[in-house]
Amino acid sequence: MKKAVIIVSLFLISAVLFLAFQTEKDSREFVKVMDKSFQKPVNSWQMFDGPSPLIFRADANGFHRENIDGAMAEMAAGNLPNPLFSPNGKYVASIASDANPTREDQENEWQLRIFDDQFELISQIKLPRYLDENAPAMAISNRDGSVITGRPATGELRFLSPSGEIQREITLFADADFDLERSLILRISADGQKIAVLATKRSAAPADSNAPNPDGEPHLIIFSASGDELSRTRLPGFAANQLRINPVGDQFLVNGYTVHQTSGAIERYASLYNENGEAVWQSDILFKHAAFSENGANLILSDNQRVLTVDISANAQLWQAEFAPENGMISAVSIANSGDAAVLVAKNEFRDGIFLFEQPQLQIRNRNGDVLQQFDFTQHSFEHPGLALSPNGDVLKIGFRHSFQMYRKTL
Numbered sequence: 001m002k003k004a005v006i007i008v009s010l011f012l013i014s015a016v017l018f019l020a021f022q023t024e025k026d027s028r029e030f031v032k033v034m035d036k037s038f039q040k041p042v043n044s045w046q047m048f049d050g051p052s053p054l055i056f057r058a059d060a061n062g063f064h065r066e067n068i069d070g071a072m073a074e075m076a077a078g079n080l081p082n083p084l085f086s087p088n089g090k091y092v093a094s095i096a097s098d099a100n101p102t103r104e105d106q107e108n109e110w111q112l113r114i115f116d117d118q119f120e121l122i123s124q125i126k127l128p129r130y131l132d133e134n135a136p137a138m139a140i141s142n143r144d145g146s147v148i149t150g151r152p153a154t155g156e157l158r159f160l161s162p163s164g165e166i167q168r169e170i171t172l173f174a175d176a177d178f179d180l181e182r183s184l185i186l187r188i189s190a191d192g193q194k195i196a197v198l199a200t201k202r203s204a205a206p207a208d209s210n211a212p213n214p215d216g217e218p219h220l221i222i223f224s225a226s227g228d229e230l231s232r233t234r235l236p237g238f239a240a241n242q243l244r245i246n247p248v249g250d251q252f253l254v255n256g257y258t259v260h261q262t263s264g265a266i267e268r269y270a271s272l273y274n275e276n277g278e279a280v281w282q283s284d285i286l287f288k289h290a291a292f293s294e295n296g297a298n299l300i301l302s303d304n305q306r307v308l309t310v311d312i313s314a315n316a317q318l319w320q321a322e323f324a325p326e327n328g329m330i331s332a333v334s335i336a337n338s339g340d341a342a343v344l345v346a347k348n349e350f351r352d353g354i355f356l357f358e359q360p361q362l363q364i365r366n367r368n369g370d371v372l373q374q375f376d377f378t379q380h381s382f383e384h385p386g387l388a389l390s391p392n393g394d395v396l397k398i399g400f401r402h403s404f405q406m407y408r409k410t411l
Contacts, residue, residue, distance in 0.1 A: 045386025319369025
């Protein structure tokens with residue numbers, strides 16, 4: 001009996017200590033440790049975590065890399081039109097053309113340049129440019145700077161070596177016609193082993209329209225790094241326009257929708273697929289922002305007003321929250337390995353030819369959706385913000401139009 005009492009007492013003491021530790025851990029707050037101002041307005045930010053965190057900002061003079069370990073000293077700069085970053089920022093690609101093709105000169109060239117994170121030129125690749133067509137879809141690998149390009153109008157993919165040599169060419173739909181409005185999005189996993197393609201056979205139209213074939217037939221197609229097709233899945237809905245791949249390369253998030261012309265109704269969905277192309281989770285949200293945690297265990301996604309998180313191991317929603325339109329719209333989200341999340345909301349207006357977001361508010365929520373901390377940045381604004389929670393959830397980085405701020409959790 002005495003032994004049982006001792007065991008129970010030890011258990012209760014352990015439980016109390018555990019709860020005390022958790023309370024102490026959960027009560028830690030972010031404290032500002034860095035605030036750097038910029039005279040030139042920053043148009044957009046790119047933030048990457050890893051062994052050497054990378055931060056890039058874009059202004060009228062081009063892209064700049066910042067070194068947060070050196071008091072945000074600028075390390076490199078480059079004038080990069082239409083930049084595309086590899087998943088961890090190790091490589092950046094820029095595509096541009098000096099001239100516009102005319103009907104007499106139906107073909108021209110895109111100049112694709114590949115740089116490392118110091119903006120040192122690694123290679124320059126020439127791609128054909130066709131009349132009335134936009135720049136090709138692209139994804140760049142973290143492994144070696146190799147590139148996958150896609151021509152939306154024809155649904156053709158090219159797997160290119162870092163030097164521009166064609167390794168493989170693939171036509172996604174053998175029975176599809178030429179279509180300038182076809183959707184084609186490419187994503188590559190952080191390890192470079194999986195390529196995800198979101199593609200439609202044709203442009204979509206309202207379900208009850210007079211179009212001969214209103215269904216765009218969106219597909220999620222997954223390839224290996226060498227171009228072998230691993231799975232092909234017909235997606236629900238008539239159209240799709242967002243694709244994300246988790247860092248591990250085994251989960252794929254897509255959205256889609258179907259418009260009904262007569263009633264004005266829109267069917268919306270977001271679906272999570274595994275590497276076999278099997279749907280493992282679905283919601284009725286048409287997301288605009290989404291992010292996976294570094295370990296691939298958690299997912300956060302949002303439209304303008306609603307945000308929710310998903311436990312990927314359980315394929316279950318953890319929590320969701322709504323923000324009233326008068327408080328602004330959700331502009332950025334980020335999530336840590338623990339499930340702690342950051343949600344940035346701001347009011348926007350069209351001014352001087354741009355959409356400017358003002359009076360931003362930032363919420364930090366835990367895995368259960370409880371608000372741990374809220375920031376009101378009334379003196380700041382942004383066009384395209386930067387927002388990143390570190391994988392361990394202890395560092396928060398925010399980029400505004402004229403400021404970069406970094407916060408750390410107190411001990």
